[in-house]
Amino acid sequence: MIKKTLIADFFTTISLSQYLDSMYLMTFRLPLLRSWKDILKFENNFKNYLKIKKSKILSFYNWRSALYHTLKIIWIKKNDEIIVxxxxxxxxxxxVIQSWWKIIYSDINKKDLWINIESIKENINNKTKVIIIQHTFWKPSDIKKIITIAKKFNILIIEDCAHSLWSEVNWQKLGTFWDFAIFxxxxxxxxxxxxxxLLLINNERYFKSINKIKSKLKLPSILLTLRNLNYNLAAKEAYTFYNIWVIWKLIIYLSRKLSLITEILTVSEKECKFKNFNLSLPNSLAYLWINQLNKIENIIKHNIKISNIYNEWIDNKKIKHLFKTKKNELNNYYRYPIILKNENEVEKFYKYFKKNNILLWKTWSLTNIVPLGTNSKKAKYIQKSCPIAEDISKRILLLPNNINISKNDAEEIIKLINKF
Ligand SMILES: Cc1ncc(COP(=O)(O)O)c(C=O)c1O
Incomplete structure (x- = not known):
C-alpha cells in the first residue's frame, strides 16, 4: 500500500467541499462570476462575526493592497516612519516601501515571537506615525503594553491579523482593538x-476615507478569477495523487507553466518593486469565503485538537515548544511552531521527516523575511539589527496540524519526534 504523505506546508486548506464549490462557481455560476451581491453579504457577515457595529469594512484582492491603501489615507510628511x-x-x-513610508524594523521576543516592546521604544521618534502589530502564527501580541505606547506617543496601530482570524483576548476578537486591522x-x-x-477601519477619523479607497479599486478580470478558482481544483487533484510522483508533478507543472493557477509571490515582490495594488475581491471568492466561515469552528476545533496532542505527548528535550494559551486567550492554533538547537538540526529534522513521508512547514524557516529568496537589502533591512529574529528564523519549524491531519497521523509524528 502507498503511504499517505502528510504535508504542513502546501495544501493545508484544500478539501472536497472547496473542490465542489469551485467547480460549481466555474460551471453553473460562470455567467455571474462578477455580478452577485455576495461581497456585501460577506462584509456584513464578518462584522456580525466580530461582534462590531460601527467599524467600516472593505475587501481587497490581497493583503498588500489593503495595507498600501491604508497607508495612503494616513496623512504623512516626507520620511515619516512606520515600525514593523x-x-x-x-x-x-x-x-510600505511602495507607499513611500520609511520602514523601520523592530526585533522580536524569543519566547512568543511578538514584536519586542523595548525594540519598539528604541525605534520610536517624532517621525514615527504607525506600528504594525503582527500576531505571528496565532499568538496574540501584548495588547495592553502596545495600547499604552500608542497612546503615549500618539501613534496609529495597524493590526496584522493574517494568522489570527477567530482568536480572542479578554473575550474580544483580535482585529477590533486598534485603529485598523487587516485579515x-x-x-x-x-x-x-x-x-x-479585508481591511477593518476602527478609527472613526478614517471612516470617510473608505469611499476614496473604493473609487480606486477595480474587479480582477474574469481570467484572473478563474485562475484563482482553478487552484482549488488543481491543488486537490495534486494532493490526492501526491504519492504518485509523476501525476502530481505533472498537474502542478502544467498548471504553472500554462498559468492555469496564480503564483504565491512574483519576483518583483521579492525585490519590493510590486506596484499593482488596485484590485478588489471578486464575488465568486466571497461566495467561497461565506461557506468557509460557516465551517471555521470545526476547522479550528481540529487545529486545537491536534496541537493539544502535540503539547501533551512530545517528550524530546531537543525540541522546544513555543506558546502556551493563557487563561484570557482563545487561540486558533493556526500553526504549531517548534524550535530546534541550530540550523543543522533543522535540516536534519526536516530530512528525517521527509524520509518518513512527512513534509514540515519550512516557509518561515531559514529566513526572517519570508519567503526564501527575498532581497532583504531591497526590503531596507540593516543586517544584524534584529539579532533575535535572525536567530529564531534559523531554528524554527512548523508541525502539520491542518484539517488533513488525523489523530493517528499526529501520533505517528509524535513517535518520530520522540525517537529523533
Ligand atoms: C503575517 C502576514 N502578513 C501579511 C502577509 C501578506 O499577505 P499577501 O501575500 O496577500 O500580500 C502575509 C502573507 O502570508 C503574512 O503571513
Missing amino acids: SWYTCVTVSNA STWRDKVISSITWW
Missing part, C-alpha cells in the same frame, strides 16, 4: 477563499 516586526512576509515591506483568508491561512484580504 522583522519576522514577517515581504509583501508587508513591499507595500486574510488566503489559500494557506486559517480558512481559505484562495485570495482575499
Whole structure:
C-alpha cells in the first residue's frame, strides 16, 4: 500500500467541499462570476462575526493592497516612519516601501515571537506615525503594553491579523482593538477563499476615507478569477495523487507553466518593486469565503485538537515548544511552531521527516523575511539589527496540524519526534 504523505506546508486548506464549490462557481455560476451581491453579504457577515457595529469594512484582492491603501489615507510628511516586526512576509515591506513610508524594523521576543516592546521604544521618534502589530502564527501580541505606547506617543496601530482570524483576548476578537486591522483568508491561512484580504477601519477619523479607497479599486478580470478558482481544483487533484510522483508533478507543472493557477509571490515582490495594488475581491471568492466561515469552528476545533496532542505527548528535550494559551486567550492554533538547537538540526529534522513521508512547514524557516529568496537589502533591512529574529528564523519549524491531519497521523509524528 502507498503511504499517505502528510504535508504542513502546501495544501493545508484544500478539501472536497472547496473542490465542489469551485467547480460549481466555474460551471453553473460562470455567467455571474462578477455580478452577485455576495461581497456585501460577506462584509456584513464578518462584522456580525466580530461582534462590531460601527467599524467600516472593505475587501481587497490581497493583503498588500489593503495595507498600501491604508497607508495612503494616513496623512504623512516626507520620511515619516512606520515600525514593523522583522519576522514577517515581504509583501508587508513591499507595500510600505511602495507607499513611500520609511520602514523601520523592530526585533522580536524569543519566547512568543511578538514584536519586542523595548525594540519598539528604541525605534520610536517624532517621525514615527504607525506600528504594525503582527500576531505571528496565532499568538496574540501584548495588547495592553502596545495600547499604552500608542497612546503615549500618539501613534496609529495597524493590526496584522493574517494568522489570527477567530482568536480572542479578554473575550474580544483580535482585529477590533486598534485603529485598523487587516485579515486574510488566503489559500494557506486559517480558512481559505484562495485570495482575499479585508481591511477593518476602527478609527472613526478614517471612516470617510473608505469611499476614496473604493473609487480606486477595480474587479480582477474574469481570467484572473478563474485562475484563482482553478487552484482549488488543481491543488486537490495534486494532493490526492501526491504519492504518485509523476501525476502530481505533472498537474502542478502544467498548471504553472500554462498559468492555469496564480503564483504565491512574483519576483518583483521579492525585490519590493510590486506596484499593482488596485484590485478588489471578486464575488465568486466571497461566495467561497461565506461557506468557509460557516465551517471555521470545526476547522479550528481540529487545529486545537491536534496541537493539544502535540503539547501533551512530545517528550524530546531537543525540541522546544513555543506558546502556551493563557487563561484570557482563545487561540486558533493556526500553526504549531517548534524550535530546534541550530540550523543543522533543522535540516536534519526536516530530512528525517521527509524520509518518513512527512513534509514540515519550512516557509518561515531559514529566513526572517519570508519567503526564501527575498532581497532583504531591497526590503531596507540593516543586517544584524534584529539579532533575535535572525536567530529564531534559523531554528524554527512548523508541525502539520491542518484539517488533513488525523489523530493517528499526529501520533505517528509524535513517535518520530520522540525517537529523533
Ligand atoms: C503575517 C502576514 N502578513 C501579511 C502577509 C501578506 O499577505 P499577501 O501575500 O496577500 O500580500 C502575509 C502573507 O502570508 C503574512 O503571513
